[in-house]
Amino acid sequence: MRWFGPAETRQVLVAETDVRVGGAYLVGFSTEDGKEHHASGHYREVEPQRRLVFTWAWRDAPGEVSLITLEFTPTGGGTELAFLQTPFVDQATRDSHDHGWSGAMDRLARHLADAA
Template identity: 50%
Template sequence: MNTATAQIRITRTYPVTPDKVWRAWTDPQALSQWFGPGTLPSHATAVIDLRVGGEYLISFAAPDGETHTVSGVYQEVEPARRLVFTFAWKGTPDRVSRVTLELAPAGGGTELRFVHDRFFNQKARDDHARGWPVFFDNLHAFFKESAP
């Protein structure tokens, strides 16, 4: 794979502050409400040790009822600005990829720039490219439902 095809890049703008987007990705209670491919609330479980070198573990049920678990290690933690972590599924722990989130204020909301790279192969990249947009739609719905 070349570098361009080996990445997934998604940019979304959410109508909330960078702090709220940060919390959605780093607070176990918030993350458990939206992370997953099903409808909200997702009822995922998350354990997060938010520090460089800290680990996370997230489990969620797919619409077919199958449970999926992903884990990794935080490599960069810049609150409300940047988060970088490794990403590996429980069933394929040797296939470690990387996720980078960058947050920036944008027109009264937050622009989230997401890059997922370092995939094991093209199939893994393509599978994630199909899945992530659903998660981001859930994140948008989470912000709409949790609005004051």
């Protein structure tokens, strides 16, 4: 709730998770332009502190489902995160997700720095 969403996120509206294989999640946020965005999916793989794989679909484009894989690797000073999302219906969609996830990762980094 404190960091999710692209750089232009105004407020996280919902973040519900059931983190287990087959479990579902729902996230929603509003952006500075006043629009709301909601995505949901199901967890396919859950390996605590190692790997998380889940589907991703926007509420307004439920037929465009992608798969997100997060891999966590311990490092000397913390954890390295590898992120992969595929497939995309076209390059514009891929670029839009790249922008959104880059902003979310920046927001996460600021949140973790503030918490330290």
